[in-house]
Amino acid sequence: MIPPVPSVSEPQASAPRLKKISERTRSNSLESGQPQRLQAHDGSSSPHIRSSSAQPPAVRNGHTDSARVASAPHDAGSHSRNSSTGDSPHPEGGKLKRLFGGSRSSSQDVGKKSGAWIMGPDSNVDYNTSFLTNGDKVPELWHESGNVYVFLGTQSSGLGPSFKIGSYFISTSRVLNDMIQADMASAGSRGPDEANIYLGIIQPNGAPDLERLVVVRNMFAFLTGQPLVGTRSHPTVFRAFLEVAALLREFDFSSYDGSSFGEPVDLAFNSCLEQLALADVRHSREKTIEALILGEQMKSWELYNEGFTHAVGKYEAIVDLKSPLFINVSSDTRSRLERAHLDLVRRQENINLRLESFEFPSLFAGIASSTAHEEYRQVRFKEWQKNFLKMRSFVLGHYKGLFGNWPPKARSKKNHFSESGLNRQCLKILYSDLCALYDLLVDRESYTTRVAVSPGKEHEAFTDPRISALRMMLTEFDISSPPVLPPIPYDVPKLPSMTSIREDYNELPPKQQAKFDKSIAQHELLLIMLKSRNIDTDQIKIPFLSAFKEFEHKEAKGSSPQDMVDQRIGFWLFLYVVIQSLPMLVVDAPGLRFTEGVEYFLCEPPQGKLPWLEDASEVRKIWYEVSGGNNIVELSADVVMFSVEATYHRSHCWLAAKQWE
Known part of the structure; x- marks a missing residue:
């Protein structure tokens, strides 16, 4: 039988009172059996595992100086229950x-x-x-x-x-x-x-x-x-x-x-992890294996989570190392690593297909090429596509100039990457730039009415056919290939408008509007573009944003109001499809501490129950509140925490939406 622990729930500044317990019950989480009796033995209760990456034994000072003994032995024979000697500090109070x-x-x-x-x-x-x-x-x-x-x-x-x-x-x-x-x-x-x-x-x-x-x-x-x-x-x-x-x-x-x-x-x-940086496994395959083993043996979720996520990202390199330590990782963890690695490979293949050349051939193959929708006859889809391609050329040119090539090549004069291709760091840079552009252009007052599985009918309430058609195209993209993507909460851009410089523009006769359009001065064009952006982001100095604003202004010269709207929508379509393609790779797993400078992806966290539990193979369940707050259901914790939708909800567009709501 196990006794309840002494009534101490946290470190105390003074010693708690010990209580004698006559009736004791054993926790269900502990193994049944009689209390273990301690006897002297050879200390070989765990296998000796030598790491080749850990530091070797230090060379001790060989000089003898018998006078340099920091303290003398204590005479134990004088010990009393109610007396003590010594002056070592007691760290029980707090951290x-x-x-x-x-x-x-x-x-x-x-x-x-x-x-x-x-x-x-x-x-x-x-x-x-x-x-x-x-x-x-x-x-x-x-x-x-x-x-x-x-x-x-x-x-x-x-x-x-x-x-x-x-x-x-x-x-x-x-x-x-x-x-x-x-x-x-x-x-x-x-x-x-x-x-x-x-x-x-x-x-x-x-x-x-x-x-x-x-x-x-x-x-x-x-x-x-x-x-x-x-x-x-x-x-x-x-x-x-x-x-x-x-x-x-x-x-x-x-x-x-x-x-x-x-x-x-x-x-x-946890204090040791902080002091010894045991979880910083970025630069060593062997230390990554050690983190997995030690995370399991010490039952430390923090260390195990860090070690596992990094191990998936460099799985092939770890396998190539052929370290004898790897066999000491539990078979359950090794199986999970392999499955997570295969999933990561699939994610990378999907991203490479889209972003190596920024090709999205199916985007304009749906409603944009259809003549069945009478309400969209006036929507200029071809102009959208033309501006989409202009935006593609601008982005490709920008990142070729930044990295030397796109996709980047390793050890170029313009980058420090150790491997060629679309690695985590270059995609993080791309994602950060596009998120800044999203913040600059998004209409923060137009919350989406789309649902990911029902393109079409949800758009009927919109009076502006351009916005309705745009949202239909975005929905077509989101459901075009697995996995189905959730729609971004704020999913349409602010549109340039002549009312920025003349409030009664929409009330003018068509001929007068045309005359006014031709007389727009340079400073007025700049004002129109400025008012079609979010001023808080417009003030941020980022090279990509500066390059985009210069590019957009150049394209807008000599354009009609309709041309500027089509230009903005075409640019937005490119921004949307790229930014929606990235979260499954660039959103790091939750709870990681050491991510700076890592080129491999950190998006595959450990799933399932803790591998050191007896029922580790069972599905981990949690209670989850259904939207509306009236029902609670039991779901797989992995579905709730690591599904496609959960991953996207940890990405920039969803986090920003929470601030704007």
Whole structure:
């Protein structure tokens, strides 16, 4: 039976009161069985996996200086339940303060080569293991505000405690809480707010198991924000954390649902991710594999999500590496990686087909080429197509000038890309420029009435046949090939109008309008174009926008009002079809932290249940509120979070629409 954890829900500034629990129930998320008894063993509870990309063991200082010992061993024989010694800080209040590369551990001894060292930037400093092997107090793990004493020996060994920590840090461990409860049951008149834990690693007879001692020390150091110690058998941070993960499983740390090792472990590991940049796998295939393994072993969604998404983007390079580490990634994750890679390849093929030459042959093959719609007889589709092609030529010319070629070629004088083709960085630049142009031209007062599956009938209410025809063409494009795309919320442009310079223009007789059109001065043309843009974006200085405004003004010279409208619609059609083609590749997966400078795509997040759960193969479900708010249904979480529609809703046009509504 598992005892409920001590009543500590968050790190406390002072030690919480421990409670004796007579009736205990076990969480459904934990494995059934009797409480595990700790015995000394060789510390080989997890396979030893050596990473070739991780840093090799540091070369320790070979000079001897017996005077340079940071602290003396503690006389454990004088230990009392209600007394403590030592002056190490206690990091329980709030965010953990990790000491990698910070202050030196009091257990450091640079005068004797002990086979162990502090892992961090100061990696040539030995760690004095005699505190562990002698069962003495370990200064950096002795927190005055703690209320749990940890003994490395047996209760009958006569050794004093080596660690003093707060009960919060071990509150999610079934095994350690069972030990606390057993100790409290026999405590008699001893202090009710303190407890002893006897790990029994140091036995009266035989040499201490140094590897086991260091791993145990590392687990408590990890939980309390202290640096890890490396040894010859686990010389890297990666290897050290694998050993810690194995020990967390041995001591049965778990959250209520089994999705993690519990809040104290999550907080500690997130702090390590921050300090050690374990999730920054952009520049190493081997480190990417390590992130997958460590994410699974430490039950860290943040690290697993980062490692998985990057691994999909460079999947072929990882496979080509043929690293022996890859076999240690779970089979479930390896299968997911392969499926996600194939999906990414399909997405890239679709994008390349459209954007390598900006060819959209079917766009004008529908309503634009039909004569069946009487209401659109006056719509000048051919003028739209002509201006569409002009916009295509302008964009191609701009990006050929920017990158040297389109698609870009690797290592050109005008770009730094490592591989040729439409990579993530060049498409991000294209998308950013077009989003700025969208913000410049979009009519923010004309919310779409389209639905993605029903072209035609929803447009009947529009009095302007040009807008109705435009929306029909946009719908035809959105449903022209899988996947069907959701319509952009604000999907039509602002149109140039002569009323910008003469309010009564529409009331003039046709002959007077024609005369007025011919007399437009240069500054008046500029004013017409200016008022057909959104002024907030017009003030932004972006090279692409500046080039576009110059291009548009040049094309508008000598044009009639109708010509300027057709020009704007033709340009808009090109903008729409390109910007709608991009989100499935350029919208990065949620929750990523390290994306800057990455050329491979980061759009394939891990889907399904967490791979370290027993039912990982089952579909992950969540409750979802149906539009209207009256019904709640249970749907696949992946459908809700990572579907085509969900991806588009995380893209610029949808996020901007929320601001404009």
